[in-house]
Amino acid sequence: MTDISVAPYAPLRDVMRVWMDIALAQARLALDAGEAPIGCVVLNSAGDVMGVGYNTLLKSGNPTLHAEMNAFAAGAGQFAAAKDLVMVSTLEPCVMCTGAAMQAGVTTIVYALKAPADSGTGRVSPPTSPGATNPSVIGNIGTLESRALFVEWIERHEGDPSRDDQRAFIEQLLTLTAGDAVERAADETNA
Numbered sequence: 001m002t003d004i005s006v007a008p009y010a011p012l013r014d015v016m017r018v019w020m021d022i023a024l025a026q027a028r029l030a031l032d033a034g035e036a037p038i039g040c041v042v043l044n045s046a047g048d049v050m051g052v053g054y055n056t057l058l059k060s061g062n063p064t065l066h067a068e069m070n071a072f073a074a075g076a077g078q079f080a081a082a083k084d085l086v087m088v089s090t091l092e093p094c095v096m097c098t099g100a101a102m103q104a105g106v107t108t109i110v111y112a113l114k115a116p117a118d119s120g121t122g123r124v125s126p127p128t129s130p131g132a133t134n135p136s137v138i139g140n141i142g143t144l145e146s147r148a149l150f151v152e153w154i155e156r157h158e159g160d161p162s163r164d165d166q167r168a169f170i171e172q173l174l175t176l177t178a179g180d181a182v183e184r185a186a187d188e189t190n191a
């Protein structure tokens, strides 16, 4: 998979930032719903929104309902004619969602905060079947805003033992991205 540095794509940054704001709004909805704050938007090559979603693991009791899967479900029926889909996630997509993107014809994955423990973009090889894609990956758009939502989740659910599983996931994420997020944000500001 091609890992594209954002630097040479500065003119696209503003567009990707607008898309990320849509995904971040979904992540905030997740936070307000008590879920881990992760949002996604899937767009076609013209920039039209095909579907949005946030993760609903708790509400559904279904551990596969990540933000990306819900965004694809929300856009069901629209994808057949769409080409070169863009999937924009506030957290680097996991193995499942990266695989789903490849199956769905996504050619560009944009994410905000890196997910070192769950990263699918570095772990999944693209299928070779017709229609499958090998997406370009662009990270670190809106990194700090995404990370701040996870910090807010920790604050909101402090001392609640019923959230220990989620807390373990989020605390690990925050630890693994601690220095990185600050550096990346500086990169974004300077670019």
Ligand SMILES: [Zn+2]
Pocket: 066, 067, 068, 093, 094, 095, 096, 097, 098
């Ligand atoms: Zn996922």
